[in-house]
Structure formats: structure tokens, C-alpha cells
Amino acid sequence: MSADERLRRALDTIESAAREQRDRRELTERRLAETEAKAKAAFQKEVDSAVRYADHMAELNRRKKEAGGWATEKTLATKDNVMGFGIEEDEPKHHEPKFPQSNAHERTESTAAPAPRRGRHSRRDEEFDDEDFSNNTWLN
Secondary structure (H helix, E strand, C coil): CCHHHHHHHHHHHHHHHHHHHHHHHHHHHHHHHHHHHHHHHHHHHHHHHHHHHHHHHHHHHHHHHHCCCCCCHHHHCCCCCCCCCCHHHHCCCCCCCCCCCCCHHHCCHHHCCCCCCCCCCCCCCCCCCCCCCCCCHHHC
16 A cells, blocks of 8 residues: 555545534534524413413502402402393303213113102102191191
8 A cells, every 4th residue: 555545545534524523513503403493482482471471460460459459359350251140140151060970861761760769758749838837846
């Protein structure tokens, strides 16, 4: 092997190492840019959320000051709430059962539950009168 061949081989080795280093640097910079973009988007979301929270708290404090310093439920409620009067107010708008209910449509007539047993002194519904207190002992 002559000196020229060794020099060319050494220069090729140096060139390939420099190319690999350049490629790695580009890859690192690209990943850094992607990570910075993701972080910027995430921080922007947090900033937007914090701004909304600050606006909301400022609105609540404004309402509290308008109410003379009292932070009541009515003061802090949104202004588009309309007070209802009468029967509708007592009944919940969205009634959800507390316990899971069985599917009544899946029952057949043969598997229907038997009628509830009546107590010894119970009356039938058609005979019952709400205003009849004649058989109560406390009236004697």
C-alpha cells in the first residue's frame, strides 16, 4: 500500500465520520424542533386555561363586590338562571334512578312478580278514605 492510498483511505474515513456527525446533528435538531413545538402547544393550552380561570375568578369577585361583599350562591350563580315557581321547582328535571332497574319488558307474564301481601289490618285501596279517622284510637 502506498502513501497515496493510505491518505485517500484516511480522507474517506474522515469524510464518512463528518457526514455521520452532520446527519446526527440534523436529526437531533429536528427532534428538538418537534419537542419545542409540542411543548409550546401544551404550554399555550395551559395559558389559555389559566386565562379563562382568571377571567372567571375576576367575574366572581366583581359579583361579590356588587353584592356588598357577600359571596352567596345566588351572587355567584350565572345571570342566565331563571327562578321557577310552583310545582316545577319541586320536581327534578333529570330524574335518574339511584339503583339499576330491571328490564320490565323482558319479563313474561308467567314470571311476573306476585301481588304484594297485605298486612292483617290493611284495607283495599278502593275502600280507603283519607279523611276517615273513625277507627283511630287517638280520637277516643
